[in-house]
Amino acid sequence: MTCELQTQPGAAGAARQGSVWDYVSPSRLSLWAKCPLAWRLRYLDGVESPTTPSLFVGKLCHAGLEVFYRHRQRGVTLAAEDVRERLDTIWNEAIDQEGQPFANTEEAAKAKGLTQNLVRAYLDQLPADEPGPLAVEAVFEAPLVDPATGEDLGIPLLGIVDVVFDAAEGPVVVDFKTAASAAEPAEVVHEIQLGSYAYLLRRSLGRTESEVQIRSLVKTRQPRVLVHRYAARTEAHFARLFALLREYVDALDARRFNYRPGWTCASCDFRETHCRQWSG
Ligand code: SF4
Structure with missing residues (x-):
């Protein structure tokens, strides 16, 4: 089995930025x-989109949780105040590297406070007996071979998984998201991501996930954390994923x-x- 799993600090950040055929x-x-x-505009033509304030907050929430779980992986539990201090440093570094996505200092301070409150809310609700993670910000890569037919699509799948926990009944894959509302997301909205992570985990670790979770940090006035749980992926999920992948490769x-055109145009x-300017 050809597969790759990088779990060292910074591995995700160093994930290769390959071409669409890689x-x-x-x-x-x-x-x-x-x-x-x-x-095409983003990945073939390389048209860059500015980082929005919302994306910046989401990215920094991920960074705060990554710091926490990398320490947990080494058996160290950082206090919430320690995470906040480290997040301060990461925030300033991100602004230095990427530029200021906020309109003014007031908006920046508000976004920073929101980020700190979201991460704090997450840490506050964690069960004391949550096990240390098996992997954090892990880069998984595996060839795309249809589990039903054995067909090799000739291109690998690469994904970065936020956290994987071990469990007797099978690993639990966790993805963090920030959300504007506490509404329960329809499972199909996340089906590509859930199926991809499960596929990569199975190919890389040779084990079947017991569940895939989306842990949602909700940006309400009083930040909330919701855990959406999805059962292990089925043959039908992989059949749907590979049908889409085949069409994607054909389009390439x-x-x-x-x-x-559709509802996503509103935020495009x-x-x-x-x-x-596109004329078909
Ligand atoms: S505006 Fe809509 S149709 Fe046009 S590129 Fe964006 S998502 Fe596609």
Whole structure:
């Protein structure tokens, strides 16, 4: 079995930025499924989108939780105040590296407070007996071989999994998200990500997940944490995932990237520029 699992600190940050023919990732596949034109603009043409304040907050929440769980992996439990201090440093470094995504200092201070409160809310609700993680920000890579037919799609799948916990009944895969509302997400919305992580885990560790979780940090006035649990992926899930992957690979080969107008256009960075200029 050819597979790769990097679990060292910084491994995720150093994940290779390969061309679209080097690997498929859940985010590439998801964007292509939403709109092939937006996918082409981002991944083939290299049109960059500015980091929005919301994305920045989400990224920094991930960074705070990564610090916490990397220590847990080594048997150290950081106090919430320690995580907050480290998050302060990471926040400043991110602003230095990426630039200021906020309109003014007041907005920046508000976003920083929100990030700290979200991470704090997460840490406060953790059960005292949560086990140390098996992997943190782990880069998994495996060839895409259809489990039902054995067909090799000729391109690997690469994904970064936030945290994996071990459990007697099978590993638990956890993905962190920040959300604007506490509404229960429809499972199908996350199906590409859930199926991809389960596939990578099985190929890399040779074990079947017991469940996949989305732990949602909700940006309400009083931050909340919701854990959405999804059962181990079934043959039907993988059949659907591979049907989509096959279509994706075919589209790459045919270089066919049509626009797909719909509800996602409302938040698309290309809507008023590149998309308007696209003529089919
Ligand atoms: S505005 Fe809509 S159709 Fe146009 S590129 Fe963006 S998502 Fe696609």
